[in-house]
Amino acid sequence: MKEMSVNYRNQTVKILLGENLLERTCFPTGVKYFILTDDNVGPLYLKKLINEIPNANYLVLPSGEGSKDTVNVLNIIGMLLELEFSKGDYFIALGGGVITDLSGFIASIYKRGMKMISIPTSLLGQVDSALGGKTGVNYSKDQLTFKNQIGTIYHPEMILIDPNFLKTLPKAEFRSGLGEIIKYGLCFDQELFYQLFESFSLTEIILPCLEIKAEVTLLDEFENSERKLLNYGHTIGHALESLSGFSLRHGEAIALGMLYETEDPLIKNELKRLYKLFDFPGFEFSRMDLITYLKQDKKISRGRIQLPVLEEIGKVCLKEIDLEELLRRI
Ligand SMILES: NC(=O)c1ccc[n+]([C@@H]2O[C@H](COP(=O)([O-])OP(=O)(O)OC[C@H]3O[C@@H](n4cnc5c(N)ncnc54)[C@H](O)[C@@H]3O)[C@@H](O)[C@H]2O)c1
Numbered sequence: 001m002k003e004m005s006v007n008y009r010n011q012t013v014k015i016l017l018g019e020n021l022l023e024r025t026c027f028p029t030g031v032k033y034f035i036l037t038d039d040n041v042g043p044l045y046l047k048k049l050i051n052e053i054p055n056a057n058y059l060v061l062p063s064g065e066g067s068k069d070t071v072n073v074l075n076i077i078g079m080l081l082e083l084e085f086s087k088g089d090y091f092i093a094l095g096g097g098v099i100t101d102l103s104g105f106i107a108s109i110y111k112r113g114m115k116m117i118s119i120p121t122s123l124l125g126q127v128d129s130a131l132g133g134k135t136g137v138n139y140s141k142d143q144l145t146f147k148n149q150i151g152t153i154y155h156p157e158m159i160l161i162d163p164n165f166l167k168t169l170p171k172a173e174f175r176s177g178l179g180e181i182i183k184y185g186l187c188f189d190q191e192l193f194y195q196l197f198e199s200f201s202l203t204e205i206i207l208p209c210l211e212i213k214a215e216v217t218l219l220d221e222f223e224n225s226e227r228k229l230l231n232y233g234h235t236i237g238h239a240l241e242s243l244s245g246f247s248l249r250h251g252e253a254i255a256l257g258m259l260y261e262t263e264d265p266l267i268k269n270e271l272k273r274l275y276k277l278f279d280f281p282g283f284e285f286s287r288m289d290l291i292t293y294l295k296q297d298k299k300i301s302r303g304r305i306q307l308p309v310l311e312e313i314g315k316v317c318l319k320e321i322d323l324e325e326l327l328r329r330i
Contacts, residue, residue, distance in 0.1 A: 001016060001017065001019075001021070001024065002018060002207060003015065004211070006217075006218065007218070008155050008218065011133075011154075011155040011157065013131070013155050013157070014157065014159070015159045015161065016158070016160050017163075017206060017210070019162060019163065019164050020162065020164065021160045021162040022049055022051075022052055022119075022162070023052065025052070025158075027052055027117075032083070032085055032086075032090070033053050033055075033057065033090045033091075033092055034056070034057045034059075034076075034091050035049060035050070035056050035057070035058040035094055036061065036076070036091070036092070036093055036094065036095070036099055036102065036106075037060055037093075037099060038062065038063040038064075038067065038095045038099055039062055041094060041099070041121050042060040045121065046058060049092070049119070056092070057079075059079065061099070063095075063098070065098060065138065065145075067098055068102050068136070068137045068138050069137055070150065072102060073105060073106055073137055080106075080110055080114075085110070085114065086111070086114070087111045087112075087113065090115045091103055091117075092117045092118075092119060093117070093118045093156075095120075095122075095125070096120065096121060096124065096173070097124050097130075100118050100130050101129065101134070101136050101151075102135075102137055103116065103118070104118070105137050105150070105152060105154075107135075107156075108152040108154030109152065113154065115157055116157060117157060117160070118156040119159075119160045119162075120159070120161060120165075121165040122173055122176075123173070123174050123176070123177020123178065124177040124179075124250065124251055126163070126177070126206055127177055127181055127206055127209040127210065128177075128180045130159050131159060131214065131217070133154055133155040134148075134151065135151050135153070135154050136148035136149075153222060163206065175251065175252060175279065175280060176250055177251055178196075178251060178255075178278055179249075179250070179251025179253075179254045180209070181196070182255060182258070183258060184208065185314070186232070186258060186267075186310065186313060187229060187230075187232045187314070187315075188315075188316065192209075193313050193314065196277075197273070197274065213230070216229060225318070228306070231308055232261065232316055233259075234254060235261065235294065235297060235326070236260045236294070237250075237253040237254035237255075237256060237257025237258070238253070238257070239257075239290055240256050240257060240283060241253035242293060244285075248283055252280060252281060255275060256282075256283060258271060259271050260329055260330050261310075261326070262310055263329060267310065267312075270313070290330060291327055291330075300323055304320050304322055304323065305321060305326060306319070306320045307319060
């Protein structure tokens with residue numbers, strides 16, 4: 001089992017990475033637990049977790065982005081109040097990024113912050129979304145959903161990362177997590193990037209991603225500078241995710257976004273080789289529709305946009321470029 005600690009300003013996050021962690025973790029005693037999970041993950045792993053913390057309360061939500069909403073936030077806060085949870089009690093997220101984002105948000109606002117443990121079960125959750133403290137829910141109005149418009153930066157006390165969870169993850173969800181792993185290699189770690197062309201163990205690739213995310217978010221916890229580098233591929237990626245009506249998963253859309261945001265034709269080819277290896281889907285779109293979406297990007301100011309730009313594989317920097325220049329790459 002690997003163990004690392006990340007010392008953020010207000011919270012030290014202990015990360016355990018290894019197999020069969022539910023059975024091997026000492027959960028604090030003398031406190032209450034509330035577990036949030038979804039209806040794919042719950043039937044597979046909830047019983048195992050409850051074996052370790054027998055008196056835990058729990059709630060199983062429908063899986064999918066639709067659960068990341070303010071109605072669930074208020075309902076769950078109501079349940080916590082009724083069950084007389086205090087600040088010192090624990091909220092446990094057991095699931096993918098939807099569950100960890102929603103749980104983190106609730107934990108951060110309940111009585112101005114209760115304790116939290118995150119148990120990410122998707123690859124995207126394990127390599128990316130569980131660490132760094134971004135929590136959030138979507139805001140919906142008139143059948144439109146605005147993603148992650150309500151949120152906080154709030155860290156769990158502990159993150160348990162067990163690659164065994166990934167054995168039950170559907171292939172497309174696995175690929176979505178790989179999209180973010182490719183980003184970590186492409187932007188920060190050439191060795192990791194080329195390792196993806198070989199056979200690799202999951203622990204071998206999850207750990208460097210966590211180390212990179214820890215390093216970058218420690219430098220800039222609140223995304224004023226360096227943390228923006230983690231958004232490589234996200235400007236075009238987010239636009240494609242929305243254009244596809246979310247039929248493209250987050251990591252799949254980011255993978256395409258990285259392809260379009262990369263200028264160097266040799267690096268573009270390396271990306272295409274990787275995407276073919278992992279069977280990433282393409283996506284047909286009209287250039288005009290994409291441009292319309294991109295022009296609404298909140299990062300644009302007076303026709304210019306601040307973007308992570310790739311210098312070489314493993315090295316990224318922030319640059320301000322003309323929107324027109326970005327559009328030429330599509
Ligand atoms: N906080 C952050 O820094 C951050 C970063 C990136 C993305 N996100 C958010 O994360 C969310 C996407 O995360 P995701 O891709 O994990 O989505 P998700 O939580 O919807 O999980 C994907 C699917 O896999 C299922 N699943 C998860 N683990 C499983 C397992 N072990 N076995 C079987 N099925 C399993 C889920 O039920 C779901 O159907 C989005 O809401 C996105 O906004 C947050």
